[in-house]
Amino acid sequence: MEFISNLGALTITCCLFYLLYYYIKKSKKKENIFPRKKFLTYLIAGTLLFLIGQGFTDNSSKQITELKEINEELLSEKEGLLSDIKGLEEEIEEWNDTSSEMEIELGELQKENLTLTENLEEITIENEELSKNNTELEDKNKLLEEQIASLEKETAKSEEVNTNSNDQAPVASKSEQTQQQPKQEVKKDSPKQETKQEVKKEEPKEEEQSSGDCDIKGSKNGIYHIPGSTLL
Numbered sequence: 168m169e170f171i172s173n174l175g176a177l178t179i180t181c182c183l184f185y186l187l188y189y190y191i192k193k194s195k196k197k198e199n200i201f202p203r204k205k206f207l208t209y210l211i212a213g214t215l216l217f218l219i220g221q222g223f224t225d226n227s228s229k230q231i232t233e234l235k236e237i238n239e240e241l242l243s244e245k246e247g248l249l250s251d252i253k254g255l256e257e258e259i260e261e262w263n264d265t266s267s268e269m270e271i272e273l274g275e276l277q278k279e280n281l282t283l284t285e286n287l288e289e290i291t292i293e294n295e296e297l298s299k300n301n302t303e304l305e306d307k308n309k310l311l312e313e314q315i316a317s318l319e320k321e322t323a324k325s326e327e328v329n330t331n332s333n334d335q336a337p338v339a340s341k342s343e344q345t346q347q348q349p350k351q352e353v354k355k356d357s358p359k360q361e362t363k364q365e366v367k368k369e370e371p372k373e374e375e376q377s378s379g380d381c382d383i384k385g386s387k388n389g390i391y392h393i394p395g396s397t398l399l
Contacts, residue, residue: 172220178213182206 189201 170220171216175213175216175218175220178209179217182210182213185209 185206193201
């Protein structure tokens with residue numbers, strides 16, 4: 168559009184130069200005639216071209232100014248974005264450093280977790296063994312309690328028997344005394360019976376001695392028994 172305005176300005180200047188040239192030539196020769204139609208047509212065409220081009224140039228200049236303002240705003244936004252990008256890059260570097268540290272800590276925690284799981288397995292095994300031992304000890308304790316209870320019952324029975332025997336002892340002694348008194352009277356009356364009783368007592372003693380003399384290992388009724396032989 169600037170080309171149109173420049174073309175119009177050029178035609179106007181040409182018209183003005185032609186007018187000036189005409190007046191100079193007319194001063195020398197008075198017979199020259201001024202071509203008004205051509206002059207006016209060129210002048211009007213030049214002015215129209217200049218005005219049209221100038222109008223478009225005004226609009227274009229406004230657009231250019233607006234575009235410049237927009238460009239400046241975009242440049243300022245670009246600078247802000249660049250500063251934000253730098254800040255984000257710094258934050259990313261910090262996060263990378265922290266992530267590396269966290270990875271190291273995570274590896275250490277995983278190792279600790281493995282050791283803890285191993286310790287937990289060992290503890291569970293020990294706990295199972297202790298529970299088994301506890302059940303065995305409980306069973307043994309029950310058996311001991313039963314044995315203690317049975318022993319207490321036996322001791323209580325033995326104590327009762329002892330008390331009963333102690334209570335019956337004086338009664339038996341009295342009965343023996345009462346039985347011995349008539350025997351003594353009988354002995355006084357019949358000495359022959361005593362001699363007979365003594366003879367009877369001596370006979371089993373002699374039999375015991377004879378059987379004792381004949382007692383031999385592997386014998387029955389005083390007869391030696393040979394291995395493999397049968398007794399009749």
